Ligand SMILES: [Zn+2]
């Protein structure tokens with residue numbers, strides 16, 4: 001259900017959040033820049049760029065040496081194999097120390113980040129406040145929407161849950177032998193009379209009570225065999 005009201009709420013708050021998101025991104029770029037200009041990164045990136053030797057090729061080589069059954073070849077092949085294993089372990093080790101190393105570089109350059117960190121802290125607080133206002137604005141837009149709002153399914157489920165999945169008029173399905181009615185969520189003051197979609201204006205009714213109470217909905221009948229309790 002698309003309506004300009006909801007699109008506007010989204011757009012407004014997206015615009016409000018943007019500058020603060022940018023501040024948080026700035027901290028990340030600053031961190032990245034510090035890391036990428038450090039001597040550690042220089043060494044690290046070169047070590048990582050060493051060619052990765054495929055173990056299968058080495059094994060193939062070792063097999064050939066066995067085929068020729070020459071002691072020299074076997075020793076040679078074994079040494080290469082060993083070398084590759086050590087090298088791969090070294091690569092694993094590099095991956096393992098990358099994060100701690102990065103942290104060390106950042107800690108050493110903490111003074112360069114202080115202002116960014118402070119701004120980010122403030123930005124996070126502001127974002128939290130904006131998100132809270134956004135939720136409230138969205139809720140209010142839904143409540144005051146002249147027809148069923150986009151969050152209707154959730155709203156409906158909240159009402160059913162609040163009312164214990166029982167008709168607030170007759171208590172159905174409690175005491176009824178057969179489960180033969182639908183549960184509806186009904187507007188106490190109808191929307192067309194200016195009633196809102198607020199939870200206080202919504203209540204759970206079985207389709208029989210709903211039909212009796214809501215003359216405008218005289219066509220209400222059991223619509224499905226799908227039961228909702
Ligand atoms: Zn009922």
Ligand SMILES: [Zn+2]
Pocket residue numbers: 185186187210214217
């Ligand atoms: Zn109704």
